[in-house]
Amino acid sequence: MGRWNGFWTRRTDVERVELYTRWSFYLIVWWMNLSLVATAVGASDYTLLALPQLVVTLLLSIAATAGIGAVLDVHPDEPLHDPRARVAVVVVPVLAVLVLAVSAWLPLEGRAAATGVAFSSTAWVVGGVRNRVVMTVVPAVLALGGLLVLPERHVSVLVFFLVYALFVFTVRVSLWLLGVVRELDVGRVAQSELAVAEERLRFSRDVHDVLGRHLSTIAVQAELAATLAQRGDERAAATMLDVRAAAHDALREARALARGYRPTDLAAELRGARSLLTAAGIRCEVAVDEVPEEWHEAAGWVIREAVTNVLRHSSASRVLVRWTSGELLVENDGAGATTTATGTAPGNEGAVGSGLIGLAERLQPLGAELDARRDDDCFRVRVRFPARRTGAPAPERVEA
Template identity: 50%
Template structure:
């Protein structure tokens, strides 16, 4: 808040259309409080000096009110710049103002009742308006007591003291409520900016995950096919050219998917992922068993994520000879019979952790670990018919 007001001093000469929403509220709030104070002082002076027969008293009242209100406005602006902090108080502005207000009050007491009442009201309004913006209960209590004492002593009536306390509370509420509203608007603007930054960060994270999932598998395919083509070429096998054409096709497909990722249009298709996994694993000489026809339609995309990452890990980190992909009892399992000890395909791997984080908001879980001396299984729990049904079930259970 303080930064907002301080920065406002740099844009106060700009046109209204050039200001942001927060700057407009800031400017409107501060200028409204200044205007209310000056309007109140003018009203009190007109009412208190209109029937005065003493030109000296009227001149003192008007001159003193002008100086006091100018200094009061300056002190009020310094307090607003400090808000919402309680200290250190702007003594360079408050001390001269309070001294002048005290002298003005002492001088006004010597004049007739009308001018005396106007002076009391002017001093009290300036003090309450200028210092009331300090968010400290002790300051609020001091201003309330000051108002009660000032009104009570000037009129000599207990009811006047109560009225003074009531006016003090009203002034404090007006100033505090205005500054509170400005704080709310500023915090909402900061929250909106933070939300925008978070949305950008989430989109970057989504994009990085998709790049990891898609390009990792494609590059693994290219590596496997290239190695096979190189082996065939060394033997003089004519199939090497066909394998290299497949590598080229995979490279073009990877380029197409990268473009779709950049545009944000790509969606994961389980059938394509399964077919790609079957083709890739068989190209690497790994036997594949598929039994995933019962995966609910609502879980197809999430299941595609799991299949893609699990198959990529099999190619990168395992010595598997066979891989099975099955879905039973609301669990998708990707099992291979040969994970290298200490491989990067551990349960805490970056890729698996990313899939786990993507599944959690959908109500799904992912587990991975060794199920024997050489076996490794990635298990995804996909409850219900899809993410929506799993959320409803969790809400009912809660």
Template identity: 50%
Template structure:
């Protein structure tokens, strides 16, 4: 995100204000304000020295050239310091180093001068350091910079009161830079959080859709496979019941196609009654008996219970040789049990992706999924506490 913000700020001169995002506008406003303060302060400190000069002397030219060089180096350093926000990174020595070296050389020369030109030049160096490096993060860099800003006025003016002046004004400049860049960092982080939240919402929707596809199409395809196998067996025997079976397969395929379209459009509701009736029909078609007793199940748990029934019945059709399936509810526990579990196969033995996905969907509602594998019996139990205790939606 920081990289995007920097690219937007650097490309701003070639883009209109209306083309910038809100974050890029804040970035541009903050940076341009700090640049303006740096150059305005530098110019103001030098203006006082010009009336005192009756003519353009080499020393005055040197001061003006040095001010231009320090201003450019300071702008470069300020840009690098601003680029650190909102993260705390290592000091940008490639930009800060040349500025510090130039300021050290300038101070060494200025202290040998006398008069107002010396004070103006010293003030110019001071404001460049304050605005350029005032946004540096970390206790040590901040403490060192404040110490330099405190001592520098006294070194240039040789007055004792300059210590207090440097300390107070230096602290104010550092505070101003830090607050400005801190606000920029906050805005950038909020924008990054909003972007991450949008991406998370998309990911959650994709996960929800993939689960629905797994639940709906998985069950339908399992039924088609069972019915097609039965029809092939009947056809091999010359049994007339093969044709009706294939017609039933076609009907199931059309139903699966309809449900897939509903899933794609987001219109398909999950209804417990429909799931139980569909489970009975599918199990009956596969020659499996079904016993259903979910009396007393709270209506707020009907949709999650439908997920459980759909997943459990799909696993029965895929992985078991069951002859009976019992779906029951008692004591806050919904159970789907079958009598056809063999060795560890598929979800029956390895607790595969279907049951793992079911756990993930039920966990936010306070429900827990338990599996009992004791051949030939296999059971999926879901504990569904009272909504008042779990905050489940009613």
């Protein structure tokens, strides 16, 4: 089955629609032209006189086919910008007029067939060109030639003109549908790429949050262990065991993160924050017992990022974490000139790190507002949560 119909099955949906549209136009052109000539020849006895008309009709059909192909190749751009389309727009009407001229010596049936061939062949090429001059001049010339060839059949010329208008409308609608299909395919591809980009952004933020905190813990405890070892303190060995435990925790959470199964637990984040700050010699005050359960994960994001920034960008001696009336506050001293700024969150007067900017972007779909600013020696991260959740906590997690 796949051998004889592979030309169809291996194509995309857009390519199939384009192939169907293209060959529908080709078949209609050839069917109309050959059927009109054959009907005229069968109705009259003028075999030798019909030979020139048949030759010119074949040339006109070939030119019309090439012109349709050129228009479809450059659509939705302006066809007249393409050299092949410009040649087709000139050659096809000229051959159509030549068909009318050759039919002047034929009987009435031959002249009627020539008029139909001229109108139908030209419509398929001109219909795809968005040019007022071409759309006006070509049918006017054809109508005048038809009236000269068929002076006794004005009604027939009018019928062929209406058929010409119908074919032009068909071409326009078909090209419009083809353009819509192409745009939908582009939109589908863009949506897929956006989903991948969102997942990558989610993963990078989680890596920043998880590994940043654990690496900060390892760095602080390793520095403490080195200091204790220089003093000959027996606590150095216990501190190194804490470093090993932090490394194992980081490895475990990194594996869970890769699988997409690592939820954020507020209690775990608070324990990690206390342990990390205590190891760094920073006093920690926590009062978040009243945080609603629906905001536990988002509050964990805030505490994790804020504590990581305390260790990286300050010489703090005290950190306060407090929940009051729908507002989470993380405050530390020792900001001073040591706070490093890599960006500024919208609406904030102080400089904040890129991690806080990413945190603000994650909180925005939930309806929460983040405000981070420095006031002299104090740095505050304040997040206002709405009464109810207005969105998903994060982009949908997919299994790697």
